[in-house]
Amino acid sequence: MINPQAPLACPLDGLALEDHGANWQCAANHHYDLARQGYLNLLPVSQKTSRDPGDTKAMFTARRSAFSSGLFAPAAQALSYQLASRLSPSGDKPAVVLDAGCGEGYYTDHMRAHVTSLSTTIEPVFMGVDISKWGIVAAARLYPQVTWVVGNNKHLPVLPGSVDIITSIFGFETWQPWATLQSAGQRVLVAHAGPLHLLELRELIYDSVNIHDSADDSAAHSAGYEKLKQSAVTYTEPVQSIDTLLQILAMTPHGHRVRADKQAKLQSDLARLVNMPLTIDVCCRWYERIA
Ligand SMILES: C[S@@+](CC[C@H](N)C(=O)[O-])C[C@H]1O[C@@H](n2cnc3c(N)ncnc32)[C@H](O)[C@@H]1O
Secondary structure, three states, X not given: OOOOOOOEEOOOOOOEOEEOOOEEEOOOOXXXXXXXXXXXXXXXXXXXXXXXXXXXXXXHHHHXXXXXXXOOHHXXXXXXXXXXXXXXXXXXXXXXXXXXOOOOOXXXXXXXXXXXXXXXXXXXXXXXXXXXXXXXXXXXXXXXXXXXXXOOHHXXXXXXXXXXXXXXXXXXXXXXHHHHHOOOOOEEEEEEEOOOOOHHHHHHHOOOOOOOOOXXXXXXXXXXXXXXXXXXXXXXEEEOXXXXXXXXXXXXXXXXXXXXXXXXXXXXXXXXXXXXXXXXXXXXXXXXXXX
């Protein structure tokens, strides 16, 4: 459901949105209906990148099954700890966390549940924004305690200075627009695939695998952010079912890149791959908006 304290802004003119029950309105009378699943669509046609932008319904279905295997739970837990360590309420206002490119909300809700379980003061507001309607519909069904919004990272529909922490988990950072939105001292937590992420799976489907760290801070720096810290979450676990392995393939860009011959080999080797060890390697970086 939409948290009444969520600092939502009209995607057309940036004015504050107010709750009118079945819809949210700005002072210029633009209004946005609350979907029956409890999310808001704040993506005007002018901000759509295609007719059906973002990840597909099939990718979210695969991602949901892969997440339910538990393989990514330690990563979600580590991100939750990281977030909690830097989240503090400002005065009597709740802190606001916005997960940009949240997909179907697995990490968003994990972070919310952890932070909320620790909160001794005012509960933070957790928001998830994704350009894919399919992701947000799934998220709203699964995790009703987060404020879910269909929107574009480049035009986040929130009031300037209102978001204490933007998280971008396996997402696409849009530093310049975020710098315009955030004030000095506000932060961004970025989590990307580290060099060893899904290494064993990549070795199965590519002739050669590049192991390099692609972390690049230049775009963040030129937008006015300073890097505070970088760390890695790395672990290897057996993948207990072939279905999970195939779902992991389908939820990542690797799934589209498998050549036909490799696909056939993969299919013929499937039985052998039960309990295959798989490395999860997440690179986490904290940035702060400087004056
Ligand atoms: C790799 S997925 C990660 C999803 C989620 N954070 C997770 O880790 O499960 C990237 C997400 O970014 C979304 N996305 C792509 N372009 C976007 C944009 N301009 N604004 C908001 N979301 C976007 C996609 O729809 C997709 O859900």
